[in-house]
């Protein structure tokens with residue numbers, strides 16, 4: 027090689043540079059995975075584990091003629107109940123609903139609750155359960171000699187089906203899940219049509235004027251406003267100003283409007299609707315922008331009107347993106363807590379919401395409320411509720427993926 | 438006269454006529470040269486198009502004769518597409534575009550106030566440079582246009598007839614429910630032509646319809662254009678000189694003026710343009726000497 031090569035032989039250095047960057051990106055990914063694992067570990071660790079229960083009466087002692095408590099008939103259970111509680115308490119339950127009318131399961135639950143009266147005295151995490159079993163048993167023998175050890179999966183089918191209760195053993199998230207679903211339904215019904223309509227207008231109709239740009243800038247900034255500010259807005263508009271409507275009083279739906287005071291599902295749904303509306307608008311605009319102009323040209327070239335073009339071509343080809351964007355925004359709304367605290371979600375209700383004008387609580391509110399309790403057991407059910415919330419979010423994301431695959435087109 | 442663009446029942450061309458394969462008849466029936474009056478479907482008068490402040494084409498006066506193929510040629514950026522799109526008011530879809538002057542379609546100005554651009558575009562159809570079928574089935578690609586225009590006849594028959602006319606029927610008759618995208622580029626372009634003729638326009642504007650196609654597909658589309666010319670007035674923009682020479686009856690030559698505005702510098706029978714052009718710039722361009 028006699029001729030002079032004008033390029034310095036630098037491939038080795040360039041390759042090394044590339045490898046260094048690769049490590050940086052790999053490290054970022056690993057950090058992300060670690061954080062996610064820590065989160066899951068934390069939640070799962072609290073959701074399962076041993077617990078020490080103290081019982082008022084050993085259920086074995088309640089057996090009748092060698093038949094265990096679980097096997098007894100409705101009448102026998104009723105007799106046991108009557109024999110073991112005070113006369114006043116028995117009368118109270120009997121007037122509430124005569125024992126002859128109660129099912130076997132109801133009476134059995136009453137015996138559990140009032141006669142056996144299990145009390146959680148201590149709970150352990152899954153980690154402790156698995157690896158420090160000896161220490162747990164030593165502690166149990168020393169501090170709670172009468173207690174029995176039982177493994178709990180705090181997340182279980184009954185947990186999802188039971189209403190809220192002040193007893194962690196009996197508390198469930200049904201009230202909160204139903205509340206979340208009701209609120210989200212209102213949110214979607216309110217925000218989706220308006221936001222999609224606005225996106226269509228801005229993308230397909232609005233002239234390129236300074237006013238349009240101003241509106242666009244505003245929408246973009248609204249998407250970044252902290253959610254608690256939407257809570258304050260919702261409190262002012264939906265809870266206070268529109269109280270006669272949001273409490274259902276004007277519709278005559280609520281006998282006693284003071285119970286909810288406008289702090290109802292509909293007020294919460296509308297507030298969250300405001301919160302995610304700019305996000306849906308922006309996502310829908312992106313989806314509409316992604317429809318190639320060649321398609322619009324083809325349609326107009328055939329003599330289609332603007333509306334025919336939008337309805338038959340722009341929307342069918344952007345609906346997957348619009349729906350995905352909406353679902354992702356809704357996922358955000360499902361997890362919102364702060365604005366609902368501001369507008370006054372109930373922290374403790376035991377009855378299911380029965381319509382847009384009832385009081386409500388939602389999953390994140392419930393979790394927030396449980397984690398702020400001093401008793402350790404509530405941390406366990408809070409963790410179980412977190413898993414329920416995560417599953418709900420996972421389901422929503424899966425729906426988004428399915429919709430995208432179902433409706434996606436290539437051009 | 439005024440109602441013509443609004444009332445589509447006033448049909449000049451009936452699609453029930455069978456298209457007889459016409460041999461490339463020697464152009465020579467032009468008004469000026471022959472004295473025998475020839476029907477002019479489209480005429481532009483002082484047509485100017487601006488994009489914002491930028492004048493893209495200046496003062497174009499062109500006559501497009503009925504059932505003839507007119508080619509528009511010229512270097513890139515001289516405003517051929519702009520001119521074509523102003524013939525059926527597609528340019529209006531560009532927000533900054535502004536059109537001045539007149540385009541007379543069968544004696545009526547399509548830019549007149551009461552004229553509905555939607556009706557203009559149905560009667561003056563368009564085929565684009567890049568094949569752009571709808572992401573729908575082949576059948577639906579063709580039926581959709583007819584349906585929005587309230588077609589009362591048998592849709593299946595219309596689809597078949599349009600595909601046959603676009604020389605695509607044999608290739609797709611067994612897969613009408615498949616996506617238009619499952620076709621090859623050349624087939625897609627013929628599908629777009631079929632889609633355009635399904636709404637029974639009177640004029641078809643084609644913007645470099647073969648630029649994305651191989652010679653075989655190009656040949657088929659040229660053949661198709663000759664067939665369609667028996668019932669339609671066709672305007673085609675092309676960069677392919679052989680194509681212009683092969684397929685068109687008349688040719689308009691455009692060029693960039695001093696101020697970067699496009700101008701029509703020569704218009705004549707295709708034969709004349711390619712053998713004895715009046716303007717030396719045309720001669721340079723068609724013989725490939727143009728820079």
Ligand SMILES: Nc1ncnc2c1ncn2[C@@H]1O[C@H](COP(=O)(O)OP(=O)(O)OP(=O)(O)O)[C@@H](O)[C@H]1O
Nearest residue numbers: 488493512513514515516517518519520531533699
């Ligand atoms: N949408 C638009 N906005 C602004 N300027 C445009 C637009 N479309 C075209 N122009 C300008 O108008 C002039 C003519 O463009 P046009 O597309 O008509 O050229 P053309 O002759 O079709 O070119 P080509 O042969 O490359 O397709 C060019 O200078 C171009 O930059």
Ligand SMILES: [Mg+2]
Nearest residue numbers: 517518519644
């Ligand atoms: Mg062009």
